[in-house]
Amino acid sequence: MSLLSNERRKVTASEAGGMPLTQTADDVMFHDIASSAFIGHCSNSACRSGWLHLFRKRTRPVFEGGWTCSPDCTEARVQFSVRRELEGWQQVQETHRHRIPLGLLMLERGWITSQQLRRAIEAQRGSGNLRIGEWLVEQGAIDEVQIARGLSLQWGCPVLSVSNSGMAGTSEVLPRLFVEAFGALPLKVPSGKIVYLGFEQSLDAALALSVKRMAGIRVESGIIPSSVYADAVDRLRNQAFPALQLAETASDLAAAHVLARSIERARPIASRLVRVHEWLWLRMLLQSPGGTLPISSRISDVVCRIGAF
Numbered sequence: 141m142s143l144l145s146n147e148r149r150k151v152t153a154s155e156a157g158g159m160p161l162t163q164t165a166d167d168v169m170f171h172d173i174a175s176s177a178f179i180g181h182c183s184n185s186a187c188r189s190g191w192l193h194l195f196r197k198r199t200r201p202v203f204e205g206g207w208t209c210s211p212d213c214t215e216a217r218v219q220f221s222v223r224r225e226l227e228g229w230q231q232v233q234e235t236h237r238h239r240i241p242l243g244l245l246m247l248e249r250g251w252i253t254s255q256q257l258r259r260a261i262e263a264q265r266g267s268g269n270l271r272i273g274e275w276l277v278e279q280g281a282i283d284e285v286q287i288a289r290g291l292s293l294q295w296g297c298p299v300l301s302v303s304n305s306g307m308a309g310t311s312e313v314l315p316r317l318f319v320e321a322f323g324a325l326p327l328k329v330p331s332g333k334i335v336y337l338g339f340e341q342s343l344d345a346a347l348a349l350s351v352k353r354m355a356g357i358r359v360e361s362g363i364i365p366s367s368v369y370a371d372a373v374d375r376l377r378n379q380a381f382p383a384l385q386l387a388e389t390a391s392d393l394a395a396a397h398v399l400a401r402s403i404e405r406a407r408p409i410a411s412r413l414v415r416v417h418e419w420l421w422l423r424m425l426l427q428s429p430g431g432t433l434p435i436s437s438r439i440s441d442v443v444c445r446i447g448a449f
């Protein structure tokens with residue numbers, strides 16, 4: 141069974157925990173925000189405060205659709221979520237050894253000749269810096285749009301185009317760190333019902349699944365031709381991103397402690413934890429979506445890596 145279907149199964153199991161999938165009009169944030177209106181029942185199942193918590197003057201934080209009455213209860217819930225996210229870590233490495241090599245695929249389709257392919261392979265052997273597709277472009281055998289088309293056939297995904305409207309608000313989708321580390325370019329469509337993740341060379345199914353779980357909306361991945369990709373990432377870098385706190389901890393308990401402390405400090409109206417490869421990503425919604433507030437006063441991210449991974 142592939143990673144994707146494994147992970148899908150896991151998500152479904154965790155969603156069965158009672159998080160409603162209501163979509164907010166403003167998309168890209170949490171599908172559980174609507175449930176945060178029901179205050180009065182601490183969401184930590186081991187909460188021992190009984191009716192006492194009714195006298196505690198707090199309506200926030202809300203973590204994964206549930207209000208918590210005290211810092212201890214927040215930490216207990218975060219510990220549970222950290223454990224949930226770390227399970228299945230071993231399965232993460234998805235390999236793609238079975239894909240037809242790009243050069244062969246293009247040869248088969250008659251896009252390049254066997255001489256052109258041989259030249260590119262020899263050049264690649266001589267200097268390992270460039271990929272085969274890059275050598276083919278370098279040697280004038282093919283252009284980058286066709287390389288992107290070849291990659292999209294390899295991955296079974298579309299070639300994405302980048303419009304100006306598609307770049308609006310995309311810095312809300314992922315922390316800047318993930319854009320840089322995983323080479324993913326988020327793109328939105330006006331309806332807000334779907335987010336596209338554009339990649340230059342290869343898709344990242346685990347990242348796409350994490351974004352889907354975080355945003356609660358459909359995520360589709362595709363290939364973007366190199367120069368279009370580079371230009372769009374440059375434009376994205378100029379956008380403001382949510383505030384980001386980075387943490388590195390020695391254990392899952394220590395990670396839960398750091399994350400719970402951030403939640404207690406920020407008192408978000410909604411927050412959620414998902415794993416993205418070796419990172420735990422906590423996203424906190426500080427204000428209702430929309431409006432004219434700067435992004436860093438609406439959304440706050442904490443990204444935490446556990447040293448023992």
Ligand SMILES: [Zn+2]
Nearest residue numbers: 182187209213
């Ligand atoms: Zn409690």
